[in-house]
Amino acid sequence: MIKAPIGIGKPAFWSVQNISYQAYRLKTRPELIIGVLALCFLSFVVLVPLLQIIQDAFTFQSYDLSYEPDGVVGSFTLFHIDRVFNQPISTALFYKPLLNSLKMGFAVTAIALVVGFSLAWLMVRTNVHFKGVFGAMLVFPYMMPSWVMAIAWLSLFKNDRIGGSEGLLTYLTGIQAPDWVAYGIFPIVITLALHYYAYAYLLISGALATVDSELEEAGATSGMGKWKRIRVITMPLLMPAIGSAIVLTFIRILGTFGTPALLGLPVRFFTFSTQIYASINARNQGDAFVLALVLIVLAISFIWINSRIIGVRKSYVTMTGKGFRKSESDLGKMRWPITILVILFLCMTVALPLILLLWESLTLIPGNYSISNLTTYFWNGKGNINLAYGEPGIIHNKGILEALFNSIKLGFAAALFNGVLGLLVGYAVVRGRGARLSKWLEAIAFAPYIFPSIALGAIYIGMFSTNIGPVPALYGTFTILVLITVIKNLPFTSRTGIAAILQIHQSLEEAARVQGIGWFRRMFRIIIPLSMSGLVAGMLLTFITAMRELSLIILLISPGNMVLTGLIFSYQEMDMSQHSSAVTLMLVLLIIVISVIVRLITRSAGVGRLNVT
Amino acid sequence: MGQILLNGIVKSYGKEVVVKNLDLTVETGEFLTILGPSGCGKTTTLRMIAGLEEPDQGMIKLDDKVVFSRNDGVVVPPEARHLGLIFQSYALWPHMTVAKNITLALKEQKISKSEIAQRLENALDMVQLTGYAERYPSELSGGQQQRVAVARLIALRPSILLMDEPLSNLDAKLRTEMRASLKRLHRDLGATTVYVTHDQIEALTLSDRIIIMNEGQIMQEGSPYDIYHHPANIFVAEFIGDPGINLFKGTISNGMLDCGAISISLPTTIANRGGNLIAGIRPEKIKVSETAKNGWQEVTTGILQPTGANTILEVKAEDIPITLLQTGFITLSEDTPLWIDFETDALSFFDTETQENLRNEVS
Ligand SMILES: Nc1ncnc2c1ncn2[C@@H]1O[C@H](COP(=O)(O)OP(=O)(O)OP(=O)(O)O)[C@@H](O)[C@H]1O
Ligand SMILES: [Mg+2]
Numbered sequence: 001m002i003k004a005p006i007g008i009g010k011p012a013f014w015s016v017q018n019i020s021y022q023a024y025r026l027k028t029r030p031e032l033i034i035g036v037l038a039l040c041f042l043s044f045v046v047l048v049p050l051l052q053i054i055q056d057a058f059t060f061q062s063y064d065l066s067y068e069p070d071g072v073v074g075s076f077t078l079f080h081i082d083r084v085f086n087q088p089i090s091t092a093l094f095y096k097p098l099l100n101s102l103k104m105g106f107a108v109t110a111i112a113l114v115v116g117f118s119l120a121w122l123m124v125r126t127n128v129h130f131k132g133v134f135g136a137m138l139v140f141p142y143m144m145p146s147w148v149m150a151i152a153w154l155s156l157f158k159n160d161r162i163g164g165s166e167g168l169l170t171y172l173t174g175i176q177a178p179d180w181v182a183y184g185i186f187p188i189v190i191t192l193a194l195h196y197y198a199y200a201y202l203l204i205s206g207a208l209a210t211v212d213s214e215l216e217e218a219g220a221t222s223g224m225g226k227w228k229r230i231r232v233i234t235m236p237l238l239m240p241a242i243g244s245a246i247v248l249t250f251i252r253i254l255g256t257f258g259t260p261a262l263l264g265l266p267v268r269f270f271t272f273s274t275q276i277y278a279s280i281n282a283r284n285q286g287d288a289f290v291l292a293l294v295l296i297v298l299a300i301s302f303i304w305i306n307s308r309i310i311g312v313r314k315s316y317v318t319m320t321g322k323g324f325r326k327s328e329s330d331l332g333k334m335r336w337p338i339t340i341l342v343i344l345f346l347c348m349t350v351a352l353p354l355i356l357l358l359w360e361s362l363t364l365i366p367g368n369y370s371i372s373n374l375t376t377y378f379w380n381g382k383g384n385i386n387l388a389y390g391e392p393g394i395i396h397n398k399g400i401l402e403a404l405f406n407s408i409k410l411g412f413a414a415a416l417f418n419g420v421l422g423l424l425v426g427y428a429v430v431r432g433r434g435a436r437l438s439k440w441l442e443a444i445a446f447a448p449y450i451f452p453s454i455a456l457g458a459i460y461i462g463m464f465s466t467n468i469g470p471v472p473a474l475y476g477t478f479t480i481l482v483l484i485t486v487i488k489n490l491p492f493t494s495r496t497g498i499a500a501i502l503q504i505h506q507s508l509e510e511a512a513r514v515q516g517i518g519w520f521r522r523m524f525r526i527i528i529p530l531s532m533s534g535l536v537a538g539m540l541l542t543f544i545t546a547m548r549e550l551s552l553i554i555l556l557i558s559p560g561n562m563v564l565t566g567l568i569f570s571y572q573e574m575d576m577s578q579h580s581s582a583v584t585l586m587l588v589l590l591i592i593v594i595s596v597i598v599r600l601i602t603r604s605a606g607v608g609r610l611n612v613t
Numbered sequence: 614m615g616q617i618l619l620n621g622i623v624k625s626y627g628k629e630v631v632v633k634n635l636d637l638t639v640e641t642g643e644f645l646t647i648l649g650p651s652g653c654g655k656t657t658t659l660r661m662i663a664g665l666e667e668p669d670q671g672m673i674k675l676d677d678k679v680v681f682s683r684n685d686g687v688v689v690p691p692e693a694r695h696l697g698l699i700f701q702s703y704a705l706w707p708h709m710t711v712a713k714n715i716t717l718a719l720k721e722q723k724i725s726k727s728e729i730a731q732r733l734e735n736a737l738d739m740v741q742l743t744g745y746a747e748r749y750p751s752e753l754s755g756g757q758q759q760r761v762a763v764a765r766l767i768a769l770r771p772s773i774l775l776m777d778e779p780l781s782n783l784d785a786k787l788r789t790e791m792r793a794s795l796k797r798l799h800r801d802l803g804a805t806t807v808y809v810t811h812d813q814i815e816a817l818t819l820s821d822r823i824i825i826m827n828e829g830q831i832m833q834e835g836s837p838y839d840i841y842h843h844p845a846n847i848f849v850a851e852f853i854g855d856p857g858i859n860l861f862k863g864t865i866s867n868g869m870l871d872c873g874a875i876s877i878s879l880p881t882t883i884a885n886r887g888g889n890l891i892a893g894i895r896p897e898k899i900k901v902s903e904t905a906k907n908g909w910q911e912v913t914t915g916i917l918q919p920t921g922a923n924t925i926l927e928v929k930a931e932d933i934p935i936t937l938l939q940t941g942f943i944t945l946s947e948d949t950p951l952w953i954d955f956e957t958d959a960l961s962f963f964d965t966e967t968q969e970n971l972r973n974e975v976s
Pocket of ligand 1: 631658
């Protein structure tokens with residue numbers, strides 16, 4: 001048989017036939033259309049803003065005129081760079097915050113890792129008591145804003161330095177806590193570490209639970225001792241999880257705003273995040289943009305160095321948050337002492353802050369923690385000109401209720417859009433596997449991961465403070481809060497989406513296709529029901545993060561789009577500690593209640609039926 | 614209704630060309646099997662017919678309607694091709710009951726409720742699953758799941774059925790049963806069927822016509838009888854038949870093929886060629902005697918494999934191994950002498966270079 005050589009008879013690229021073919025083809029491949037749309041959208045909200053602030057950082061702005069009256073607005077300039085790196089003011093503007101951020105980042109990461117690792121080991125690999133309760137309690141910090149601990153710390157240790165009331169310590173003992181205990185790097189590191197260990201704990205316990213038995217038992221049968229087994233088999237297998245935990249924690253710390261602001265600003269201790277905030281408030285946006293860029297470069301280099309040292313290329317997998325237990329070792333005599341240690345730890349990190357918040361919210365005169373001073377005024381008071389600037393208690397406070405409504409709206413909107421976007425990105429990436437479009441899409445959906453929260457906020461100020469073509473100026477609107485929350489969470493939800501779609505064998509959808517079922521119906525009847533459990537988990541995560549987020553949106557909120565976290569921060573800034581405590585407590589309870597309800601609903605909806613074959 | 618036509622289909626993944634210029638016609642109501650070793654491009658071909666893969670070049674017509682043509686810029690998506698496809702994995706939707714699985718596509722077509730109920734009942738009846746309508750797929754055995762997949766297909770009444778190794782996940786006994794029921798199904802529905810498998814028994818028992826594929830090319834097409842008795846080339850000869858065909862390479866001299874220990878008499882047309890060639894004969898076409906006969910070849914027995922109704926005998930003529938297939942349950946000790954003779958008209962001859970059957974060349 002003689003075969004025609006391949007390649008003959010292919011129409012030219014620009015021919016009518018080829019164009020009509022490509023158009024038809026696009027119609028038969030929904031994942032291409034979705035992929036292209038998603039790519040355009042994500043480029044617009046991720047890459048364009050980045051380029052925009054790079055450009056802004058090198059452009060002479062009108063607000064620079066006060067420093068250089070003869071500058072030409074809109075011209076290329078190294079003015080901002082020079083100011084940040086190379087002027088007498090640079091020490092305060094850049095070098096000190098850099099040093100502080102790095103110190104804080106490394107210290108918190110190290111402590112959080114050690115704590116998280118130890119707890120993970122105890123929970124997964126030993127027979128410590130009360131694992132069920134502990135397991136539920138240990139992820140609590142994840143559901144609280146990272147700065148709850150800072151507010152609690154202030155309730156305890158606030159001294160007379162900044163005026164206003166004093167903390168519980170002073171009330172009980174009359175001793176003023178020294179400045180280094182009350183403010184600055186020491187409390188910042190402690191309170192952040194006691195929050196961020198939860199990430200390391202979740203990642204490492206997940207890895208530990210899947211690693212062990214299979215491989216370690218193989219090691220045991222080949223005659224390795226226990227420690228050798230841990231060193232040679234377990235640790236290398238845990239390295240990706242440890243690497244992820246390090247990267248995740250470090251980048252979050254770089255971008256975190258609440259705690260350094262609450263505990264640092266009173267003593268003029270600046271980190272990158274608080275300096276960016278200060279620069280924006282001082283109308284020196286150019287400085288803020290340069291700082292944000294440096295922060296991003298810092299995050300990227302950290303990822304790079306980390307992956308070099310750990311030797312795992314993908315040391316930034318996302319969290320799964322599942323903990324199983326296997327092959328537990330006996331703690332022997334230490335079983336109870338260690339259990340008690342964990343209980344104390346949980347009391348300190350979960351119970352104590354919440355109790356302090358509650359107590360604080362119930363004190364009439366701040367700083368007086370006696371029983372006789374207790375009141376429910378800040379919960380249900382109608383407003384009294386002599387108390388807290390006449391601000392009414394929570395249930396009569398329009399501002400708080402509006403912020404509450406906004407927070408819930410933000411949580412639900414972000415979760416919903418994240419779910420949809422994650423599903424679509426997952427669909428386009430998985431179904432388009434092998435094509436360049438799929439790779440680009442996956443990469444760009446992951447890009448927000450490397451933007452520390454505060455830097456992303458700064459980028460969005462630069463981008464959306466004026467209108468861009470048909471897109472109106474979004475600064476100060478509710479939309480921009482939803483947008484930035486969705487984008488910041490996209491790396492996680494798109495991973496969830498990809499994982500969910502990967503689990504649905506392609507043939508399940510193809511079977512529907514050949515039976516004549518169109519794309520929308522396929523999505524609603526097959527893809528969405530089958531990926532529901534994964535998606536809901538991802539959306540719940542977004543909801544929680546959206547509700548408790550401050551660093552990301554602090555630069556973007558204004559009275560018009562105020563949410564609870566922003567409100568708490570401003571109460572705290574005005575030293576209205578009862579209000580801030582009460583609202584914080586309400587926020588935490590709300591998050592917990594809603595996540596429990598969502599969990600219950602999804603469980604009773606029979607998602608368990610779907611053991612996909 | 615139900616004709617399929619493939620013309621000059623080429624498909625590659627990256628640099629690897631997996632289907633090379635394929636031409637294929639399936640007539641209305643025909644049962645065609647595509648048979649070939651793993652990775653030869655069977656599934657790819659089937660998926661291109663269904664519209665789940667796009668060819669790089671060529672044209673596909675269903676019922677005289679062009680559904681794909683690279684040159685004319687036509688691509689009809691699978692949703693609009695109206696054919697039935699059974700996947701190797703069955704692809705039942707795990708979150709829907711059997712009834713929902715079967716009726717989902719019907720509801721899509723705005724068929725009346727009573728009609729849907731009717732078709733559901735019919736389909737379940739045809740695959741003998743009446744009473745299973747409310748079960749979930751995970752509550753069914755592999756064979757039952759397979760039958761649900763078939764029922765889902767029946768209910769839609771497509772004029773073209775495509776099946777990709779629908780029996781490969783079943784155990785041997787169930788496979789034989791399902792084979793028979795698939796054949797009955799084809800007869801009852803009268804739908805044009807393209808069936809993909811690498812199991813030659815399925816191919817030989819079910820098909821009106823078989824296409825043997827290898828490395829993305831058609832090696833031979835023909836009736837099961839033709840494929841078995843007149844393999845077009847050595848690949849087909851070796852691929853079909855179990856136990857495999859005996860091949861002897863030799864030199865032509867004096868009207869005989871001299872293969873060393875054995876020599877085979879040749880038809881004159883072939884003897885006249887001269888040079889080398891390869892002779893092939895199926896194990897069951899070799900006569901065997903336990904006593905010496907004039908002109909028969911003496912061999913000694915090696916390993917015997919009785920399979921019940923038949924026995925496979927490995928024998929040797931000096932150092933040339935030969936496989937025989939005899940009816941009956943035979944027990945002989947090793948190294949027993951036997952005498953064999955080839956049925957002359959059952960011999961095939963192949964060119965040593967092109968590996969093609971010489972019969973095609975001569976006639
Ligand atoms: N999506 C894909 N990407 C890259 N290569 C592929 C893809 N699908 C199939 N191939 C390759 O194309 C060739 C033919 O594959 P195909 O699935 O058609 O084989 P098959 O004949 O059905 O085999 P089997 O009997 O094992 O199912 C194989 O070499 C396979 O590796
Ligand atoms: Mg196949």
